[in-house]
Amino acid sequence: MRLTRRSLMAAASLGVLGGLAGRAPGARATQKFGIRAIEKIAWELASRPYQPVSDVLPPQIAALDFDGWRQIAFRPDKSLFPDPTDRFRLQAFHLGHLFRRAVHLNAIRDGKAQPIPYRNEDFDAGNSGLQAGLPADLGHAGWRFNYPLNAPDRHDELISFLGSSYFRFLGQGQVYGLSARGLSLGTGLLDNNEEFPFFRDFWFEAPEHGAGGDTVRFYALLDSPSLTGAYQFDLAPGEVSTLDVTLTLFARKPVYHLGVAPLTSMYFIGENDRHYNDRNKYDDYRPEMHDSDGLRMHFEGDDWIWRPLRNPQVQELSYFHSRKLQGFGLLQRDREFAVYQDIELAYHQRPSYWVEPLGDWGPGRLELVELATKDETADNIVVAWLPTEPLLPERPATYSYRISAGLEFEQPANLAQVVHTFHAPTGALGSKERRPPGSRRFMVDFSGGPLPSIGEDLSKLKLEVNVRGGRLLKAFMRTNAHVEGVRAFIDVVGVPVDTIYLDARLNGPDGPASETWSYRWKAE
CATH class of the missing domain: 2.60.40.10 (Immunoglobulins)
Structure with missing residues (x-):
């Protein structure tokens, strides 16, 4: 799908685009707030020079170290946007430590967007020393939905957005491992000039509950020096949770290294590269340590490919070209506890993420970045789809896809x-x-x-x-x-x-x- 600035202007003149968020200049609601309104915000933002979100925090927050910041917890009995059935609970992460740029949360009520203010009383400060009296426009570091994913009487964390454009979500019986990202820009380039786009605003619609299961829709505004983006997310929790994503990107300048639907994971040691770690003299009782052990790809012509991940000595880039992508994902195929022997980190329960384009993305290539790491704390694996055509200011681009989070994904019956x-x-x-x-x-x-x-x-x-x-x-x-x-x-x-x-x-x-x-x- 392709949009142009001319088509967006025509839509705006006809009143097709909805109102802007409260912080956008000239905001005025003309119809039910939704993705068209976010697209207009993103388009107008891209027409102006980039203005980074300030990372200046009130002194008492700026002084927090990691231990102090993690003491601050959202009160479990509260929700920022109540669900009448009490199944989806919207909760926030507090600013501090590494998370210094505020994101602003909004609720869509009666077709209009209303800001969700920061409230000190929503948080338990623990032993952090955080005092009351912080401003209502302070914002939050990120957010999450809690949901009865694994048991009807317990609300587990289902999805979270925290830091740049990173997010993670789970299906039943899973624990957090790899992450997804809204977008990657310049990842893996040797000039180390990677941009990290930032989700600066979110909007939430009331969840829906029906015979087909529970779903919730939310929107996001992405910003970076090179581009802006309008995102719609539709989340359906279950044994395999799915997240449908539609995004429209508006360039401030030509973008030649654009990564769509990026996934980020950790691979430290596995069966196929233990000799590297023997050389590094890593002393540990666990045979393997990784959130994902392979990249699975499906291209046109029913071509299925499995690429085992590696922890190389130096950064390595691999490319897989195709005119039509059917799907790709970072998978954890080793599901036996004995492979890892880790009762705390539970690597055998880390989810696999599978990305399926909804529509034809055109020609391009999958890029796999494998970085060298000497421990299991670094996310050293990145994979994304790089379209052949650059993103240009006069030619916005729209992509739609589904990410599934599961422990197992079906293999074609005729293929080992x-x-x-x-x-x-x-x-x-x-x-x-x-x-x-x-x-x-x-x-x-x-x-x-x-x-x-x-x-x-x-x-x-x-x-x-x-x-x-x-x-x-x-x-x-x-x-x-x-x-x-x-x-x-x-x-x-x-x-x-x-x-x-x-x-x-x-x-x-x-x-x-x-x-x-x-x-x-x-x-x-």
Whole structure:
């Protein structure tokens, strides 16, 4: 979908666009407040020079350290925008510590937007030393919805927006792990000139309750030096919670590195790169530590790809080009507690996020950024869709998509999926077989799809391997009863300074029998 400044002006002249928020110059409500009103605010804001939101706080808040800030808790019996059924409870995060820029919250009542003021009495100050008397226009650091997600008598945190354009949400039986973002700008560029757009205003509609389940709609205004954006979110909680997002972007200047529907996660150590952490001498009892272990992609032509995540020695960028994106996501496929052995952080319950475009986004590429990290505290993984065409001031752009938060997502019934990736020196341990310098053996386990019915008979399968930047030494496969599938063995060799790109897939008599395993490796 494409909007132009001319079409927006025409709509405004006809009274199609709704009123502006209370803080917008010349605000005047002409019809029910909704996404068209946010688009007008964003369009007018983009026509003016960027004015950053002030991070100057009252002295008693500015002095808070992390321990003091986290003492301040929203009172659980309060809600900023009451739901008559008491299912959705809107609560706020207090300003302080790292969160110094205020966001402003608004309720939509009777078709009109009304500011939700800051109230000191909404918060329990704990031992923070926070005193009363702060101004009503102070604003909040962010917000969340609490909801009876896992039990009817307990309100769990369902979704939260806190910091820049970051947000997280959950389905049943999940604990927070990876994050989504409203937008990414310049992520992964070597000049370190990344922008972090900021959700500066939010508007909330009354939740809806029906036979199909509960839903709630809210809106947001995005701002940054390069662009502005109007966002509509529709949230439906459940076993797999879904968030439908529609956004329209207005550029202040040409934007060439725009990331749509970005996801951010943490990957520190896993089965496929333990040797890196052995070199780093990381001493820990836990075998693996990650919020996500792979990037799953679905492109036109029913092409499914699985790319295991890595913790590289230096930043690495990977691109996956396509004319039509069907979906992508950062998934946590390892769901066994024994893989992590962490009873506090519960990595096995971290959600997977799956993004599905609603409409054709046109040509572009998925960009995967993998940053080096020496601990599990840093979000070092980012993936987003980069459209081929730049965003220009005279050509606003609209995108719609759905994000799903779940523990498991269905695999096409005719395709096996990758469940393990390992690598080691070529040849068997103790063997006198010569190992060429720069060589490596990769072992990939495929499970599910048609493989259980094949059993021990591999005559109906063919292992297809493609290597770029190196040379394939040999490839073969064996049955693996432990995963009810097949283990592929791939030996490659390359020059240490070059990056090797590998793809592998199982093919059956009628076409692909598995998703495509994709990997990159630099010989040592």
